[in-house]
Structure formats: C-alpha cells, structure tokens
Amino acid sequence: MDARVLRIARRVALSALTVLGAITAAFFALRLVPIDPAFVIAGAGSDAVAITPEVLQAIRTEYHLDQPLPLQYLLYLSRLVQGDLGMSYIQEQPVLQLIAEQARPTLALAALASTLAVLLSLAAGLLTAGRRRAGALAGMVELVLASTPVFWIGFLLMLLFSVWWQVFPLLDKGDLRSLILPALTLALPMAAPLAQVLRRSLEDVLEQPFIMTARARGLSVLAVKLRHALRHALVPYLTMLGFSFGALLGGAAITETLFGRPGLGRLLVNAVTRQDMPLVLGLVTVSTLAFVIVNLLIDFAYLLVDHRLKSVLPPA
Template identity: 45%
Template sequence: MGGHGRRLGVRLVWALVALWGAATAAFFAQVLLPGDRATIILNIRAGQPIARTPEELADINAAYGLQDPVLVQYWHYLSGLLRGDLGDSYQQHRSVAAIIVEQLAPTLTLTLTAIALAWAIMLVTVVLTAGRPRAGRLASAVEVAAASTPHYWLGIVLLVVFALQLGWFPVVGAGTPAALVLPALTLAVPLAGFLGQSTRSAFETALQQPFVLTARTRGASDLQVRVRHVLRHSLLPAITLSGWALGAIISGAVVVEAVFTRSGIGSVLVTAVNNQDLPIVTGVVVLVAALYVVANLLVDLLHSLVDPRLEQS
C-alpha cells in the first residue's frame, strides 16, 4: 500500500499543479486580450460599442478591481477560486459558478451516458471478435473508422436518419431518455473506436497467456474464458483512455449540444464566447480542467482495483 500511496500522493500534487496552471492560463488570457476591459464590459452590457465617459469606466474598474496591479488581481482571482468564486458574468450580472451549476447536470448526464455507451459497445465488440481473424479484422477496421469520425458530422447524420427520416427520436430538446440517445451515441461511437483499438491488442495478447489454457482445461467455455479471465487483464488501456475521454467528451459536448439544441455547459460556453463574456469562458475552462484532473485520479485508483499488483509497485 505504501508504494501505491506514494504514487497517488505524487499524482495529487501534479493534479494541483495542473489546476493551478489551467487557472493561471485562464486569468492571463483575460488580462492579455487587446482593448480596455472596462470598455468591453460596458459594451457587452449595452449590446453595442459606444463612447464611454471616464466616470463610467471608473465605476467598472472599481467594481471589478481592474485598477489594481496585475499581480494583485491574480491573487484575488486565485483566492476566489479556492472559495469557489469564479467571478461574475459581464452580461448576466450573476455569479459564474451559479450559471455553470445550473447547466452542469445536462452536460454531465450526456457525458456519463456517452462513456457508458462507449464502454458497452467496446466490450461487446472486443469480447466477441478479438482473436478471431475475419471478425477481428472487420471490427478493427470499423473501430478505426469510428475513432476518426468527427462529432459534428456524425451528429448530423444520426439526426437526419433517425430523427428526421425515421422519426424514432425527437429532433431537438432534452429532458427525456429518448432525447438523450442520439447525442450520447454521437459522443460514444468515436470513443468506442478509441477504446476498442487500445483494448483489442491487450485482449489478444492475454488470450495467448497460460492461464487461458488452464481455464479451458477446467471446462470453461470460450465466452466464460473471455469474460471472466481475459477481459480483466486487458482493461487497463481502456481505463486509462477513459480518464482522457472525460475531458475530451465534455469538449465534444460543445458541438453536440449545438447540433441537437440541448442546454448545458456547451451552449453556455458558445454563448459566452460570442458575447465576449470572459468570466464564463474562463470558468468553464477551469471546470473542465478540474473534471479532467479528478477523472485521472479516479483512473489511478481503478488501476489498482483491476490489477492489484500495482499496489506493490
């Protein structure tokens, strides 16, 4: 346990460093943008660029602390993050944290459903086809094609075929299981391709190990050998990719939520970018970084559960 505890401690330190780096990059992205931020804020609120009086600019500078030195602003920003304060929206005049929390549930539901679907597709495909020459080659080719499919293109195809032409699913909206199927598949299919490619090689290698022959001589069927014995020894690559996938899928959700007109973090981010609402943009960046870091810490814990030998390393 000592070795694993030390490794987890190192990962936690690097996780904090990664979060600090993401927060720092988000802060200086605001500071280094061309133009006067007070003027930008007033223009956003007015909906159009117009001349501003010195008094108006002074009020905004005082309200947001923009007259302070950059390092002072940076310190206030970091200390605010530690309290869960992501700042206030330039346009909505509300807490960024509150805005994000309101839209977080639909995005997390979509993300976790997509990951679960991707795992289901990958497991069925790999278990049934790995080690079988013809079926394996066909499945491998399909995985390569799926992994290279853009979310935007796949979402439109699924929308046209299954919503518009066949009418099996609603065209737009959210809130029902049926409305979640196509967006989740749009994110799940490419991820299933990535997971399948990484798992298939490990699965085929595990099929050649002596414990497989031992299980067969004890009377286990081919499917039992694959599910009970081989699968556990080939999941580490897919688990590792799932940590990366959480951040990638949340990024992909920006596109998917736009295609399927769903509410969520993606739609909030698109609106904020279009309106130059920088606190929301940087808040989403920090959130995605935090989710990515947490996911990778969970992956490290899952590694030790799947392969207890890692505890002794």
C-alpha cells in the same frame, strides 16, 4: 510514512498542479485577447458611443482591471480558493450559480454517453479479439468513427433517426428520448479507441500460458475472455477511458449546440461568443477539475481490476 500513501499524496499533488496550470494558462490567455473587458461589461457592443472614459475607468476600478496583470491573477486565485468564481460580465450573476444551473443536463449527457461507450467498446473488444477477420472489419469501422468530427456524426444520426425514420426527436424536448441521439453522438467516437485498446490488450493476454490452462478445462472462448482475460486487459483500457473523458467534455459543447440542448457546453459557446471572460474561465476551471477527478478515480481503480499491482497508483 507508507510508500503507498506517499504515492497517493504525490498523485493528488500533481493533479492539483494540473488544475492550477490550466487555470493559469486560461487566465493569461483570456487577458491577452485584444478586448477591453470594461467595454464588455458596459455593453459597448450595442452602444459604444454612450460610454464615456469616466464610466470605463469606474468599471476598471470596480473589477480591479486597472491593477497589474499579476495582481489580478493573485486576486482571482484568492477568490477561487474561497469558492468564488467571480461574476458574469454579461448576465451579472455569480459564475458558480450559472454553472450549477447548467450542470445537470451535461452530467446526464456525459453519464449516458460514457455508459454507452463502455458497453459498445466492451462488446466490440470481447467479440472480435482473437478473430482476425472480425477484428480487421471492426478496426476499419473504429478508425472511421474515431476520425469523423463529432458534428458530422451528430448530423448523420439526426438525418437517419430524426428526419428519415423519425424515431427520435430532432431537437431537445427535455425527455429521455431527446437524450439518446446526443449521447450516441458522443459515445461512438469515444467507444472506437476504447475498443481498439481493449482488443489489442485482450489479444496479448490470450497468448499467456494461464489462458491455455483455462482453455484446457473446456471453457468456451467467450467464457475464457470474460472470466480470465478481461481482468488483466483492463488496465490500458482504463487509462484510455481517462483520456477519452477529455474528448467527451470537448464534444459536449458541439453536441449540445447541435441538438439545441442546455448544458455547460452550450453555456461555454455562448460565453465565448459574448466575450464573458469570468464565465469562460469558470467553465475551464470546473471542466479541468472534473477531468482530473475522473482520472484520479481511474488511477485508484487500477488495484481493483488487477491485484498484481503493488500500489494503488501507477508511477506518475
């Protein structure tokens, strides 16, 4: 078998193990929480006195909660491979259906935030690479953005653009204008490390001999960066982009709650608050799968941006 195919198969297998590891850790962590799922299912939070031991035992039997924990885990995996994420304890609906209903707002938010982050980081990296003062100033701004919690950035954007200047709505109204501030809230801290990585990578490439040749042809500094240096500097940038996607998923929960938006992040917050374990586990599974798929696509993109790579995937 071709070495390239073997490396691809290895990378896919490692990704599958990553998803399995995340599911396993989340499953046992949720089961170790000192909360009886039977009480949650029966609505014990509102009327615990009316719940009898017989009712609790019937619920445990129905949901296999009376089985040993390893067996519960295997039962969950067997349903998972069939596309069944279980039933929500609180909403009594299939978890997959609940996730599908809330996926569209989160996908729209993630897509716009990622686009803004890429555009901002590319602009910052290209304009400041090789310029000492501009690079130092940009680095300070990026350090502040990368170190500031997402909710603080969102709060400041709301204060400036919604309360003081009244450019964008304060809370979600279901239109594009309502999406701008949440997307910026996620994009700014995501763009900061991307710009730092791109700037450093560009500065390394700009010292290479072939750049001197390009400059000798009379090309402008920006043209040299765009036509010759950027392609070679994108590999570490893409790697950081894959890592940043995990932070984007985590920040979505805070951002959607802060701006009153529907979506998977807000669904996760509500599920944790209401102790809806199947929904929490389903959201962890879907989020991990999305993270792994994005990083796989980025791995495959390495060859497109740098023809010097001898295989589709970098060494694992």
